[in-house]
Amino acid sequence: MTDILSITPRPSMAAGKTLLDVKNLVTEFPLRTGIFKAVNDISFSIEPGKTLCVVGESGSGKSVTARSILQIIDSPGRIASGSIILNRQDGTSVDLARLDPRSKAIRAVRGRDIAMIFQEPMSSLSPVHTVGDQITEVLRLHLNMNKAQARKEAAELLRQVEIPNPEQALDRYAFQYSGGMRQRAMIAMALACKPQLLIADEPTTALDVTTQAEILDLIKRLQQTTGMAVLFITHDMGVVAQIADDVLVMHHGVIKEYGPVDQIFHTPKDPYTKMLIGSVLKLEQKAEIRLARPPLDTTAEPILDIRNLSMHFGEMKALNDVSIALLPGETLGIVGESGSGKTTLGRSIMRLYDPASGEMHYRRADGRVVDLARLEGRELKAARRELRMVFQDPFGSLNPRMTVAQVIGEPLLVNGLSKGKELDERVCHLMDQVGLDPAGRERYPHAFSGGQRQRIGIARAITLNPRIIVADEATSALDVSVRFQVLDLLMRLQDELKLAYIFISHDIGVIRYMCDRVGVMYRGRLVEVGEADKVCNNPDHPYTQALISAIPRPDPRDRDRSKRFRYIEPSPHIDPSNVKNRSSAR
Amino acid sequence: MLKFIIKRLLWMIPSLFAVSFLAFVLIQLPPGDFVTTYIATLASSNEVVDQNTAAALRERFGLDQSMLVQYLKWIWGILSRGDFGISFEWQQPVSGLIWERMALTLVLALASLIATWAIALPIGVYSAVKKYSIGDYAFTAFTFFGLSIPSFLLALVLMYIAAVEFGADVGGLFSPEYETAPWSIAKTLDLLSRLWLPVAILAVSSTASLIRVMRANMLDELPKPYVTTARAKGLSEFRLLIKYPLRIALNPFISTIAWLLPNLISGSVVVAIVLNLPTAAPLLLQALMAQDMYLAGAFVLLICALTLIGSLISDILLALVDPRIRLE
Numbered sequence: 001m002t003d004i005l006s007i008t009p010r011p012s013m014a015a016g017k018t019l020l021d022v023k024n025l026v027t028e029f030p031l032r033t034g035i036f037k038a039v040n041d042i043s044f045s046i047e048p049g050k051t052l053c054v055v056g057e058s059g060s061g062k063s064v065t066a067r068s069i070l071q072i073i074d075s076p077g078r079i080a081s082g083s084i085i086l087n088r089q090d091g092t093s094v095d096l097a098r099l100d101p102r103s104k105a106i107r108a109v110r111g112r113d114i115a116m117i118f119q120e121p122m123s124s125l126s127p128v129h130t131v132g133d134q135i136t137e138v139l140r141l142h143l144n145m146n147k148a149q150a151r152k153e154a155a156e157l158l159r160q161v162e163i164p165n166p167e168q169a170l171d172r173y174a175f176q177y178s179g180g181m182r183q184r185a186m187i188a189m190a191l192a193c194k195p196q197l198l199i200a201d202e203p204t205t206a207l208d209v210t211t212q213a214e215i216l217d218l219i220k221r222l223q224q225t226t227g228m229a230v231l232f233i234t235h236d237m238g239v240v241a242q243i244a245d246d247v248l249v250m251h252h253g254v255i256k257e258y259g260p261v262d263q264i265f266h267t268p269k270d271p272y273t274k275m276l277i278g279s280v281l282k283l284e285q286k287a288e289i290r291l292a293r294p295p296l297d298t299t300a301e302p303i304l305d306i307r308n309l310s311m312h313f314g315e316m317k318a319l320n321d322v323s324i325a326l327l328p329g330e331t332l333g334i335v336g337e338s339g340s341g342k343t344t345l346g347r348s349i350m351r352l353y354d355p356a357s358g359e360m361h362y363r364r365a366d367g368r369v370v371d372l373a374r375l376e377g378r379e380l381k382a383a384r385r386e387l388r389m390v391f392q393d394p395f396g397s398l399n400p401r402m403t404v405a406q407v408i409g410e411p412l413l414v415n416g417l418s419k420g421k422e423l424d425e426r427v428c429h430l431m432d433q434v435g436l437d438p439a440g441r442e443r444y445p446h447a448f449s450g451g452q453r454q455r456i457g458i459a460r461a462i463t464l465n466p467r468i469i470v471a472d473e474a475t476s477a478l479d480v481s482v483r484f485q486v487l488d489l490l491m492r493l494q495d496e497l498k499l500a501y502i503f504i505s506h507d508i509g510v511i512r513y514m515c516d517r518v519g520v521m522y523r524g525r526l527v528e529v530g531e532a533d534k535v536c537n538n539p540d541h542p543y544t545q546a547l548i549s550a551i552p553r554p555d556p557r558d559r560d561r562s563k564r565f566r567y568i569e570p571s572p573h574i575d576p577s578n579v580k581n582r583s584s585a586r
Numbered sequence: 587m588l589k590f591i592i593k594r595l596l597w598m599i600p601s602l603f604a605v606s607f608l609a610f611v612l613i614q615l616p617p618g619d620f621v622t623t624y625i626a627t628l629a630s631s632n633e634v635v636d637q638n639t640a641a642a643l644r645e646r647f648g649l650d651q652s653m654l655v656q657y658l659k660w661i662w663g664i665l666s667r668g669d670f671g672i673s674f675e676w677q678q679p680v681s682g683l684i685w686e687r688m689a690l691t692l693v694l695a696l697a698s699l700i701a702t703w704a705i706a707l708p709i710g711v712y713s714a715v716k717k718y719s720i721g722d723y724a725f726t727a728f729t730f731f732g733l734s735i736p737s738f739l740l741a742l743v744l745m746y747i748a749a750v751e752f753g754a755d756v757g758g759l760f761s762p763e764y765e766t767a768p769w770s771i772a773k774t775l776d777l778l779s780r781l782w783l784p785v786a787i788l789a790v791s792s793t794a795s796l797i798r799v800m801r802a803n804m805l806d807e808l809p810k811p812y813v814t815t816a817r818a819k820g821l822s823e824f825r826l827l828i829k830y831p832l833r834i835a836l837n838p839f840i841s842t843i844a845w846l847l848p849n850l851i852s853g854s855v856v857v858a859i860v861l862n863l864p865t866a867a868p869l870l871l872q873a874l875m876a877q878d879m880y881l882a883g884a885f886v887l888l889i890c891a892l893t894l895i896g897s898l899i900s901d902i903l904l905a906l907v908d909p910r911i912r913l914e
Contacts, residue, residue: 072817074809102823110820124811126830128908138819173909189819 018045018087019196019229020069020114025082025097027061027068038064038077040253044246046197049223051230053240053261055276056250057479058450062233065250066199069231070110071101086113089196112142115190119202121182125174131158131185132170138192157188161218179338180211184218191222198223199231204239208337208506213550213564216243235479237280238552241265242559249273261556279480280554283509286533289491296330296516301363303328303500304349304468309358309373311341311348318344319355320524326468331494331501333515333532335508337547340521342504346470348373349502350389351380362387365467385415388461392473394453398445404431404456405441411463430459433496434489451482455489462493472504487514508551512536520544523569543567587912591902598894602887603661609886610657613879619649620674620877647674660880671880675873680884683869688850690759691865695850697781698788706793710800711832714808725797732794738856741787745861748783756783757862784861788854803838807831833907840903847896848889 027039039061046052054062067073069084084096086109099106118124126134135157136150145153151170158166161184174182183203190198200219204212220243223230234240240247244261249272257270268274302325311319318341326332336342348355351372360372362383375383391397398407409427412418418426428438434455445453454474461469471490475483487510493499505511511518511532518535520528520543528541539545546567553559621643625635644650648659663669670680713722748754755761759780764773807813808831816826855867866885873881905912 067814070818072814074814107820107822110818112820116815116818118811118815120811124815126812126816126834127910128834129829130909137821141820175910186815189815 017047019048020046020231021083021085021087022065022069023083023085025065025068025084026080027064027073027077028080029077037080038253039068041082042248042250042253042255043082044248044255044258046229046231048196048229049227050245051223051232051243052246052248053232053234053244054248054250055234055237055240057235057481059252060250061253062250063201064253066116066201066231066233069096069199070114070116071096071099071106072110072116073101086197088113108142111138111190111195112193113195114197114199115193115195116199116201117183117186117190117203119205121179121186121203121206122174124186125182127173127175130171130173131177135170135185135189135192138189142193153192154188157192158185160191160222161185161188163188179207180214183207183211183215187215187218187222191226191228194226195228197229197231199233201233202235203232205234205236209508209547210337210550210566212239213552214566216552219243236552237276237480238554241554241556242552244556249276265554265556275481277554279484280509282484283507283513284554285512287487287491287513289488289495290514290516293495296327298327300327302326302361303363304372305359305361305363306349307359307361309345309348309360310356311344311353312356317524319348322358322521322524322526324519324526324529326500326502328467328500329494329498330517331491331503331515333511333518334502334504334521335506335511335518335535335547336521337506339523341524342506342521343472344524345521346389346472346502346504349468349470350387351375351384362468385411385464386467388464388466388469390454390457390461390469390471390474392476394450394457394477395445397457398453400445403442403444404436404448407445407456408441408459408463411460415464417464426463430463433462433493434459435485449482450478451486454478454482454486458486458489458493462497462499465497466499468500468502470502470504473506474503475510476505476507483510490514508536508548520547522567587905591898594898594901598891598898601894602890605890606661606883606887607657609890610660610879610883611653613874613877613882613886614653616877618877619644620647620879621649623876624674660883670884673873673878673881675876675878675881680881683881684866684884684888687864687866687869690863691850691867693777694759694781694784694788694863694865695846698785698792699846701785701789702792702796705789706796707800707836710797711804711827711835713797713801714804715827717805729794729797732790733798735790736856737787737791737854738860740790741784741857741860744783744787756780759784759863784857784863787857787861799838800835803835804831807835837904837908840907841900843900843903844893844897847892847899850892851885851889 022045023043025039025042026037029036029038042061042065044052054065056062064073064077067077068079071079073079078101079097082097085093086096087093094105094109096106096109099109125131132151132154135154136145136147139145139150139153140147143150154170155166158169163169163181163184169177169181169185174185177185186203198219203219204215207215216239219230219232222228230243232239232243241261246259247261247264248258249256249264249270251272257264257268257273264273265277268277304326306325307323309319309322310317320341322341322345324332334342334345344353347353349360349372355373358373361369362372363369364383364386370379370383372380372383372387402410405424405427408430409418409423412423412426424441427441431438431441436452436455436459440447445456448456454477457474474490475486478486490501491514494501501514503511503515515532518528518530518532519526520535520539520541522543528535528539528544530540535544536548539548546565549564550566621640624643625640628635641650648656651659660671663671668681670684672678673680673683676683709725713725716722745756748756758765759777760773761776761780764776767773810831813826813831816830817823821829851866851870854865855871857863858865858867859871870882870885872878873885
């Protein structure tokens with residue numbers, strides 16, 4: 001802790017010792033209507049061996065900042081003014097901001113002095129070149145190695161990032177790797193020339209928490225052995241608290257606050273920083289709306305009772321004998337990592353998939369119980385009106401060629417419930433309900449922000465007065481400040497419309513905030529069900545314990561990672577992720 | 587992979603049978619047969635053919651038998667002796683007629699294909715990389731002209747200019763003295779000296795569309811994160827363009843091989859007729875009009891076989907260049 005506090009973050013005070021000095025950087029994008037300053041007059045510095053976290057919500061300019069350093073800003077962006085001084089180990093200095101983006105000088109810095117890893121490890125690697133090819137390329141380019149040397153070195157790099165059988169792994173393609181392995185390969189590629197600075201642009205955002213914890217550990221370890229500095233870009237305050245020495249908070253292209261991590265978390269001065277920290281701490285407890293509610297009637301007959309549900313995709317058991325019940329008015333969380341079967345469960349309930357076996361008893365409003373797994377034709381259609389879904393991607397789940405009024409009104413129209421003026425009135429009312437201005441109903445989805453689009457998706461879901469809503473990662477794509485608004489909206493609607501939610505998420509914080517009970521899924525099985533407080537704070541099953549231990553705590557004073565462990569399944573049985581790997585490796 | 591190829595090859599056999607039968611039926615569907623057409627042609631020059639002669643002709647050609655028998659005889663001839671029958675109109679074996687034409691068709695098609703790709707691919711890449719530059723706009727304007735001018739019109743205009751302004755003789759692929767001469771170096775040179783005009787005409791519209799396709803493919807690939815990754819490694823702009831986005835943008839072109847081959851025969855009919863080119867397309871058209879069914883049938887069979895072979899080749903090539911397909 002002491003070494004973190006002893007850092008003097010201001011560039012003026014640490015001049016001469018810094019690795020990278022950014023002063024008054026302005027990066028702008030010319031638009032038809034004028035100039036947009038994505039990064040507006042920011043200054044910061046990075047010292048050798050230290051980690052600077054740049055944190056902010058989408059559109060804050062944090063990625064553009066990182067790309068400005070390497071001059072790889074997407075066209076038509078360009079550095080308008082300011083300087084980026086790189087102080088090399090041999091004593092020479094160069095102002096990266098003055099270099100031409102296509103010049104030899106900047107190309108010599110890229111990949112050699114400063115390397116970068118990106119958010120999406122899948123799309124950041126070429127799909128048609130082997131991983132080995134892409135790693136050896138850097139070595140041959142900057143270090144003039146011959147083919148055999150480069151290959152040997154590449155295998156050594158893969159070993160360093162803990163990829164098993166590095167020799168064979170070199171000849172495989174990115175799509176044959178798992179998500180975590182791809183990011184490891186990216187890191188190996190970035191570290192090939194032993195850079196002094198590693199820029200990591202949201203490198204763990206697309207990964208599961210347990211994988212994220214491993215990648216963060218790996219970066220930390222490599223940093224300790226090589227002494228490189230890390231510029232880490234993220235929107236996750238938990239990650240910041242765990243790894244940062246210094247923190248730079250950005251909002252709309254300007255710096256809101258800049259200082260040592262402990263100061264940012266424990267004595268933040270800027271209101272925006274306070275909001276960011278507050279929103280993370282908010283997820284550490286129950287929502288206020290829920291605290292104000294009377295306790296749930298646990299003796300009521302369940303509205304949905306799932307028994308022994310199984311679903312297979314080929315050999316893989318996506319759902320393996322899942323049994324869980326949903327009470328009226330309850331919010332049931334389903335938590336798990338990617339591939340755990342949580343989305344399959346949601347889609348099976350909607351009967352978007354036909355389950356292989358099992359029953360789903362749904363109690364209709366009139367008290368009649370039907371088995372959703374067996375329903376066909378008109379009965380199924382009627383049931384589907386009462387079970388609706390909210391999707392993860394607020395961009396992909398709205399048809400870009402339909403106006404908002406058409407999107408929201410479509411369920412009414414296709415079910416023949418309403419048309420003409422009456423339809424229009426109902427759409428306006430629905431938009432009011434989800435906090436959107438009905439005046440915008442003739443506009444297309446692209447005119448709305450991510451949070452507003454998710455509200456449109458919610459309005460569409462409640463159009464037919466449903467009784468159960470399955471929300472599949474409904475807030476994962478949203479920024480923290482917007483996330484709460486949407487979560488609170490969902491809870492308000494729950495009170496107004498007497499809804500029961502099945503809330504699927506990978507984010508324990510959101511689950512803790514939102515849910516009454518939680519089911520934890522692991523490889524198609526439900527390993528633990530219980531009260532949200534109990535599961536999130538004091539779980540019984542070792543897998544849940546491992547999952548909770550991997551979540552980065554949003555407190556820089558609590559960095560003990562020795563408690564973290566990976567859950568290894570005790571009994572030998574068919575492992576779905578291995579089955580997938582084996583078949584794709586053929 | 588081998589299993590896949592063998593399976594596909596075996597599937598081609600029933601497909602070919604089905605298509606050949608269908609083609610045979612389709613050609614016979616219009617009322618009348620070759621003899622009717624033949625009599626009608628003679629009648630237009632005031633020659634009268636009596637019923638007996640017509641019946642004799644029908645018997646000689648085997649047209650008096652039922653369609654199924656005719657088909658089986660034809661297929662049996664192909665299978666047992668490689669005999670595609672005799673063309674009624676030309677009174678020559680069909681296979682001889684076709685092969686003679688196919689060689690020239692192949693030369694012409696390959697020449698225009700190479701010209702098209704050699705011009706269009708670099709321009710397409712340039713247009714995409716320098717999006718909205720003056721060069722891009724100029725090429726875009728050219729491609730719209732190229733796409734909107736019908737190629738037969740271009741052929742007529744170019745022929746007119748070549749003949750009237752330069753006094754060049756541009757019809758056909760050979761000078762009159764070589765038309766029937768056996769192959770020699772002089773004849774080959776003559777062919778090459780006349781090839782440019784049809785190649786240019788055929789290449790213009792396909793170049794134009796190819797530029798657009800290449801530009802769109804590249805524009806799809808250029809903003810992909812793996813391009814940024816390559817740039818962040820310090821690769822030069824040219825090297826990374828060639829190695830990453832271009833490589834992936836080319837994949838869709840491999841699929842086009844599937845219809846390149848059948849296009850050899852049926853493509854560019856109008857241009858071939860206007861320029862009086864001795865290629866397959868005009869012969870096919872003539873055979874269909876005259877209900878010369880063995881000749882037409884053989885052509886349709888060939889088109890079908892080429893389609894199947896073309897798609898097999900493009901599938902194999904795609905699997906070779908794209909590991910995602912290979913390893914599925």
